[in-house]
Structures are given as C-alpha cells and as structure tokens.
Amino acid sequence: MTFKDLHIISMKSFSRDMIDHILDTAEKLEPIASSKSKSDLLKGKVLAVMFFEPSTRTRMSFETAMMRLGGDVLSLGSVDASSIAKGETLADTIRVVEGYSNAIVLRHNKEGAAQLASEFSSVPIINAGDGAGHHPTQTFLDLYTIRRESHLDGLKIALAGDLKYGRTVHSLCYALSLYGAEITLVSPKELRMPAEIIDDLKSHNIKVRETDSIEEAISDVDVLYATRIQKERFPDPAEYRKVANSLQITPELLEKAKPELKVMHPLPRTNEIDPRVDGTPHACYFRQSFYGVPVRMALLALVMGALK
C-alpha cells in the first residue's frame, strides 16, 4: 500500500485497509497537531492551497496541518484578483501551480474539478470540495472522530438533517458501509436521502432505517450526526421553522439517549444543536473540527511520501 503521489479525489477509491492506515497515521500525528511536540517532517515541502470558493475553516485546517509538520503554504489569493478572473482554465492554472508545489489542495465550485485537476497535475491533488461533489477529507475526519470518540466497528449511528443535498453524509454513509454500521436516517420528507444511495447501502448488507422523528432514533445509537438544514431549501419560511425545530438537539432530548452517545456536526451550525448541549459529555463537534488537523497532516505526509 503506497500513498505517495496518490490523488485524493473521492472516498470511493479508498478501501477499508487504506482508510484504517490513514486513521492510524492521524492518531500517531495527533500530539503534533495539538502542539505537544514539534515536527519537521515536511520541511522544505510546499503545499499550494487553491480555493476558488471560500471555506475558511477547511483552508485554515489544511494550512495548520502543513505548518505543524514544518512545511510551507502557498496560497492562491482571492480568485477575483487572479488570472482565473481573466478566463484562464483550471487546467492551465494547475499546470502552472504544480511547478511551485509538492501537493495541491483544491476547492472549486464545479463538480469534477478535482478529477480534472488530477489529469493535469504531476503532484498529488487533494479535493477539498468540488461543487455538490466530493469532500473526502471531511469524511476522513468524521471517521477519525467516530473512532476516537466512540468506535467504528459495530457502530449504530443516526444521521439527522438535510440528507438529500448534504454531500458529506453521502460519502460518510459509503465509508461506514465498509465498517458494517447500522444507520438510521432522520430527515423531513423534503430532504430524504436519495434512493440510489440507500439502495447502495443495502447492497452492502447495511441495516438502514428511515424516520422523521429524532426522538425515535436517538435512544439506542452511539453517534448522532447532525447536519445543517439550509433555509433556502424551503420555499415557505414557516415550513423551514417547523422542520428546524422538530430536528433540534436539546439537553431534554438527550436524556433519552445512551450516556455514551456522541453528538457530531460538521459546523457551522445554525440552530440544529441547542448551545446548552455544548457543556454536556455528548458534545464532540468542536473536537471533531480539531481532528481535521491530524487527519489532514496524515494525508499530506502520506501523499508527499514523508510517511509510508
């Protein structure tokens, strides 16, 4: 198994062995991520960070990961000010930037952009989100969080919120199917998980059930993964409020849960999680966001060949 020069485009190209190796590596690097020790593992290496649409957290998480490993970061400035605004193709931009760097992190508004970039780049491309497409590093950090805070084998998980458009839950479901999880899907009928994804899960012998009641789902799961419900999905604001309130996670609701239940959320949240949950032992969304750093450190070190 070699990760050197591997493009990280979609979760679908990762086997369970590969995922386990990435998570193991992240665990080894976690003390460096939290600055308990220092590293110059990627000293002399340059990471190009190209974000064609803003996502401050993902960008900062990659930049932190690179810096904690002693590497340098080269940022594409704001898109308006660059040649992209002058009509340069992504293919050309990539062919220029690969000459400056040892790996490229790409976020783009068009689906398939990372795949295209990988066809023009001799240095590894890491997809940090392409339109409504993939965002594999988010899935790796979600899996890492589940492994650190709960357990991946024999996991019972409820996914709640916008399951229709939420790309992160789609790839998370795919990855969990490699670990034989039992999945409960909680969503309003307007935002249900696409049927082809459910069929896919069932064909992997995954137990899937669907409900619109978070109360019903919460009592026997190990992890509750909440996602953001976007107002603009609802033509009627009253309908949005009804849905948003019915899926809100509160301390009262959590009284019905197992004591070891962990609540996850990719952040930013709107009102899916009552702030009073933050102080309970169930909350792990801020640690989840921190775990993005060791996970991205692991990916960078592996694709740049600094670790095997």
Add this chain to the structure above:
Amino acid sequence: MEETPIPEIRVHPIRNGTVIDHITAGQALNVLNILNIPNPSSGVVSIIINAPSVHGIKDVVKIEGRELNVEEVDRISLIAPKATINIIRNFEVSGKTHVHIPEKVSGVVKCINPNCISNSNEPVTSRFTVKPDGRKITLRCSYCERTISEDIGNHLL
C-alpha cells in the same frame, strides 16, 4: 386463425452497404445523426420505423455504399444496444455483427450536469463509463459521476 407472416424487410435489397437491424424502436433518427446523415455524399438511405419483429417493434436503417467504422458502431451501441450490423457486398450479407458496447466513451455524449467541469471551457473531452443494464445502458460521467440512462440520444455531441 393463423396470421400472415410479416415480411422482414420492406425495402428493396441493396448491392453494397450496411443494414443496421434491430435498432431500439424510436432511435433510427438518432442513428442517422451519429452517422452524419443526411449529407450530400451519403448515398441512398432507407429507414424503417416501428417494424414488427419477434421481439416487439424495431427500427431498421439501410445505407448504400457505406461501411461503418468501429467508432460509429460504438456510438450506435449506446442508443441501440441490441442492434446488428450487416455488411452487404454484392447483394450478399458478407458480415453480421452485434454492436459492441464499449467500457468507456469519450467525446460522444455531453454530461447532463450543467455544473460539471466537463461542460466548461476546459481542454478536456467528456468521458463516461458505460454500464449495460439489461436492455438499457447507463453512462456515468468520469468527472462529476452524474449518470444518464434515459434519452441518451438527446445528449449526443
């Protein structure tokens, strides 16, 4: 009561050329489109639409004076996976092949996703993996992974 057998071919035989038989009903015009017909040099072309056959209705296209190349046959397979290609030489069928469904096609079909990178001005051609699915074909975009399974003929480049 016994039905009168239906004559299989309703137009006169051709001397040299190609008969594309068992085209999925309704796809004959898309087959012509793939073959860039009509054009001034295309010779005589006969089309039969909705011809009864043992497997229901079908379309048939006969082209005089032309043999198809592999790429053309690959394209036809996407919209008419059951088609057979009969090469006619001197009024005789000199070769009969089923269309071959390729594993990948490039530059043949346009992705239906308006936000797909292959639909922008990047220097790439559209590319799909082809999955035969019974009598149907599913195409999956190699860039955005969106699938096309209905009306592939309407998305030909």
